[in-house]
Amino acid sequence: MKAEIRVALVGNPNTGKSTLFNLLTGLNQKIGNFPGITVDKKTGFSSLPDGRRAEIIDLPGTYSLYPKSRDESIVFSVLADKVHETPDLIVVIVDASNLKRNLLLYTQVADLKIPVIVALNMMDMAKKDGITINIDSLSKKLGVPVIPISARRNEGIDKLKEAISYANKFALQQQSIDVKTIAPQLVDAIAEEMQLENPYYALQLAHQHEHLTFLTPEQSSRIEELEGIHQFHSQQAQAAETIARYNFINDLLYDTVKTEQTAQEETLSNRIDKVLTHRVFGFVIFFGILMFIFQAIFAWSSYPMDLIESLFIWMQEGVHKIMPAGPLTDLLADGVVAGLSGVLVFIPQIAILFAFIAILEDTGYMARVTFMMDKVMRKVGLNGKSVVPLIGGFACAVPSIMSTRTIENWKDRMITIMVTPLVACSARLPVYTLLIALVVPNRNVWWIFNLQGLALTGMYVLSLVSAVVVAWVMKHILKARERGYFIMELPVYRMPRWNNVLLTMYDRAKTFVIEAGKVIIAVSIILWVLASYGPGDNFNQIEKKYSQPQYGQKMKPTEREHAIASEKLESSYAGYLGHVIEPVIKPLGFDWKIGIAIITSFAAREVFVGTMATIYSVDGDPEEIQSVKDKLGTARNAETGQLTFTLAVSFSLMMFYAFAMQCASTVATVYRETKSWHWPVIQFVYMTALAYTASFITYQLLK
Amino acid sequence: MFAHTFMKKLSELEVGKKGVIKEFTDLEMSVKLMEMGCLPGEEIKLERIAPLGDPIAVAVSGYMLSLRKQEASTIILQ
Numbered sequence: 031m032k033a034e035i036r037v038a039l040v041g042n043p044n045t046g047k048s049t050l051f052n053l054l055t056g057l058n059q060k061i062g063n064f065p066g067i068t069v070d071k072k073t074g075f076s077s078l079p080d081g082r083r084a085e086i087i088d089l090p091g092t093y094s095l096y097p098k099s100r101d102e103s104i105v106f107s108v109l110a111d112k113v114h115e116t117p118d119l120i121v122v123i124v125d126a127s128n129l130k131r132n133l134l135l136y137t138q139v140a141d142l143k144i145p146v147i148v149a150l151n152m153m154d155m156a157k158k159d160g161i162t163i164n165i166d167s168l169s170k171k172l173g174v175p176v177i178p179i180s181a182r183r184n185e186g187i188d189k190l191k192e193a194i195s196y197a198n199k200f201a202l203q204q205q206s207i208d209v210k211t212i213a214p215q216l217v218d219a220i221a222e223e224m225q226l227e228n229p230y231y232a233l234q235l236a237h238q239h240e241h242l243t244f245l246t247p248e249q250s251s252r253i254e255e256l257e258g259i260h261q262f263h264s265q266q267a268q269a270a271e272t273i274a275r276y277n278f279i280n281d282l283l284y285d286t287v288k289t290e291q292t293a294q295e296e297t298l299s300n301r302i303d304k305v306l307t308h309r310v311f312g313f314v315i316f317f318g319i320l321m322f323i324f325q326a327i328f329a330w331s332s333y334p335m336d337l338i339e340s341l342f343i344w345m346q347e348g349v350h351k352i353m354p355a356g357p358l359t360d361l362l363a364d365g366v367v368a369g370l371s372g373v374l375v376f377i378p379q380i381a382i383l384f385a386f387i388a389i390l391e392d393t394g395y396m397a398r399v400t401f402m403m404d405k406v407m408r409k410v411g412l413n414g415k416s417v418v419p420l421i422g423g424f425a426c427a428v429p430s431i432m433s434t435r436t437i438e439n440w441k442d443r444m445i446t447i448m449v450t451p452l453v454a455c456s457a458r459l460p461v462y463t464l465l466i467a468l469v470v471p472n473r474n475v476w477w478i479f480n481l482q483g484l485a486l487t488g489m490y491v492l493s494l495v496s497a498v499v500v501a502w503v504m505k506h507i508l509k510a511r512e513r514g515y516f517i518m519e520l521p522v523y524r525m526p527r528w529n530n531v532l533l534t535m536y537d538r539a540k541t542f543v544i545e546a547g548k549v550i551i552a553v554s555i556i557l558w559v560l561a562s563y564g565p566g567d568n569f570n571q572i573e574k575k576y577s578q579p580q581y582g583q584k585m586k587p588t589e590r591e592h593a594i595a596s597e598k599l600e601s602s603y604a605g606y607l608g609h610v611i612e613p614v615i616k617p618l619g620f621d622w623k624i625g626i627a628i629i630t631s632f633a634a635r636e637v638f639v640g641t642m643a644t645i646y647s648v649d650g651d652p653e654e655i656q657s658v659k660d661k662l663g664t665a666r667n668a669e670t671g672q673l674t675f676t677l678a679v680s681f682s683l684m685m686f687y688a689f690a691m692q693c694a695s696t697v698a699t700v701y702r703e704t705k706s707w708h709w710p711v712i713q714f715v716y717m718t719a720l721a722y723t724a725s726f727i728t729y730q731l732l733k
Numbered sequence: 734m735f736a737h738t739f740m741k742k743l744s745e746l747e748v749g750k751k752g753v754i755k756e757f758t759d760l761e762m763s764v765k766l767m768e769m770g771c772l773p774g775e776e777i778k779l780e781r782i783a784p785l786g787d788p789i790a791v792a793v794s795g796y797m798l799s800l801r802k803q804e805a806s807t808i809i810l811q
Contacts, residue, residue: 093768093769094768096764096768098765127795128794128795128796130770130794130795131769131770131794131795131796134768134770159795265760265761265764266760268764269760269763269764269767272764272767272768272772273767273772273773276767276772299797300780303780303781303790304781307781307783307784307790308784309784309785310784312784313784397799401783401788401790401799402783402784402785404783404787404788404801405783405785405786405787405788406785414788513761515762515765515800515801515804516788516799516800516801516804517765517766517769517798517799517800517804518798518799518800519769519796519797519798519799520790520796520797520798520799521797522796522797
């Protein structure tokens with residue numbers, strides 16, 4: 031259904047824009063792409079009091095229409111894109127406790143002469159700070175509706191919807207500054223040549239034409255030419271404009287906003303900062319929080335995970351019981367269900383991890399981590415802002431690589447993109463937990479530390495260390511394109527919005543199940559087919575061989591079945607594939623079965639568990655269905671009769687998964703973000719080389 | 734009388750002390766700083782220094798802003 035009115039949501043970061051977006055649209059959201067630009071477009075629908083449907087577009091938070099980063103460059107592109115239809119109405123959300131800085135963006139947006147409504151958020155905070163705002167007078171002076179809301183408390187949203195439905199088709203706002211004085215001849219020339227009515231639009235084109243995709247190359251170079259003729263200096267013009275705008279804002283606020291001169295008592299945020307960014311406690315607390323998160327992931331998820339695991343074993347048994355024995359039943363039970371269970375069992379861990387990350391972001395703590403870490407990060411070629419993608423990388427590299435768009439500096443951003451996939455993402459978690467559970471005893475050391483938890487923490491620390499080392503190396507290889515800087519707001523501490531946290535958990539778990547599920551079902555089926563059938567009449571030969579009388583006498587029936595199954599696997603297509611790469615991976619301690627798992631994992635790491643489940647189900651005793659862990663724990667090498675998963679093999683495998691670029695989605699995302707195959711190829715090669723080396727050293731040392 | 738002719742930079746402010754922005758020494762940086770509310774005539778207070786000595790956090794225009802010392806050195810105070 032097509033929306034009857036298109037509304038764009040614009041505002042500074044940390045103004046409650048996404049909370050408002052969630053309130054307006056509920057769960058009725060979708061992520062798409064902006065035409066021509068590879069930045070996610072969050073849209074949703076909202077029904078208005080008059081029965082119409084409004085499409086709400088959430089634009090990235092920005093302080094100004096002049097972009098400092100890739101993320102921010104979307105805002106003007108969308109508001110000005112006349113080729114693809116500009117929005118009918120813009121809702122500018124402003125923080126009432128910090129009107130002055132927030133109004134800069136408003137005046138810029140208003141001067142584009144698209145109908146505007148101001149949503150005045152955080153009125154309660156402003157009141158607490160002793161700020162009184164004369165809303166009627168503000169609205170009259172601006173010439174637009176000003177609606178006080180509290181997005182956190184869900185107040186004023188109905189009024190805002192009403193205002194949206196009454197919104198005029200014509201822009202009624204007062205002009206804020208005289209744009210033409212900034213670059214008089216140039217603005218006129220561009221306006222005339224491109225038949226534009228709006229002088230500010232013309233000025234913005236002069237500043238931004240180079241990265242606007244809706245302009246044709248001819249238009250862009252003509253603007254460039256005009257700039258040369260009229261001696262336009264972009265930065266000087268911007269400085270003049272910003273000063274003029276703040277003058278307008280100061281006049282505006284002079285008699286509409288009163289700030290009580292309260293005794294300068296220290297704010298709560300300030301007092302919290304004294305502890306959280308303390309030179310000693312700051313780091314202690316930060317590492318304490320990380321430690322707590324990893325312990326929690328293990329401790330809180332064990333019960334729901336056991337539940338999911340037993341549910342799937344029950345399902346697998348059920349399928350075998352209900353359906354007639356045959357290849358289809360085997361495919362369903364041993365291929366699909368076994369593969370899925372290996373993945374779905376990790377939903378609790380992923381949900382917990384994403385919940386913690388959402389809380390850290392939401393409270394404003396993440397900005398403090400950025401503040402504390404900037405100096406260290408800069409030393410290794412990163413940026414304080416790289417901390418967010420790196421920590422986000424613990425959850426998933428894909429959204430983290432997308433979040434590097436907030437890093438203004440090209441070199442810092444590229445290095446962050448290159449090292450983020452090294453951070454131990456949640457897809458590695460299934461692999462690590464499985465292997466750790468196999469070889470590391472589950473007991474406590476030093477009072478509270480669980481040995482398995484420590485091993486996992488070790489893998490996480492290793493991932494961070496490797497990311498830092500690689501970043502440092504790249505710092506010396508890559509050349510800088512422009513100077514880097516770090517100007518960032520430290521938002522006031524807030525309680526996390528629990529709705530938001532739950533929404534993030536739900537959203538991420540859902541995406542994980544759908545995205546990973548698709549790959550896993552496909553891989554499970556392909557793998558099952560490859561493992562169940564072989565070239566030529568190999569399988570018949572095996573059956574024939576074992577039906578000879580000497581086997582019947584020497585072996586018990588179950589033993590014979592087992593021998594047949596395992597010989598069949600070895601001569602299946604999958605077996606052949608495994609054998610082909612076996613010589614390469616043998617120095618790492620891997621046999622051909624693990625080889626199969628590694629090959630399939632190049633689609634996505636979490637496939638490992640499903641693959642192992644499938645391979646060992648085919649191989650194992652069909653009468654007894656075990657969890658993956660039990661299957662691997664009892665697996666023995668066919669030649670030596672030793673346990674397959676020794677300490678050396680397990681740790682070598684973990685090293686391989688720690689470093690190898692086994693994630694098709696990440697490769698695709700890096701391509702999308704860097705717009706070239708150059709970077710994903712380099713990344714894939716260096717990571718695989720690292721993986722092989724680390725694995726080789728680990729196995730040779732531990733064996 | 735001996736006049737203080739040297740320019741005091743934001744990066745030289747002590748923790749807890751205030752100053753008023755006079756001008757900038759770097760045009761590119763000034764555009765970005767002004768957008769974030771650091772305008773000539775605006776009062777600015779150094780709130781804290783990051784544990785490792787850089788960056789710094791300042792209170793300006795009613796909120797908290799963090800920037801690197803090198804960037805703060807382009808802001809000249811009255």
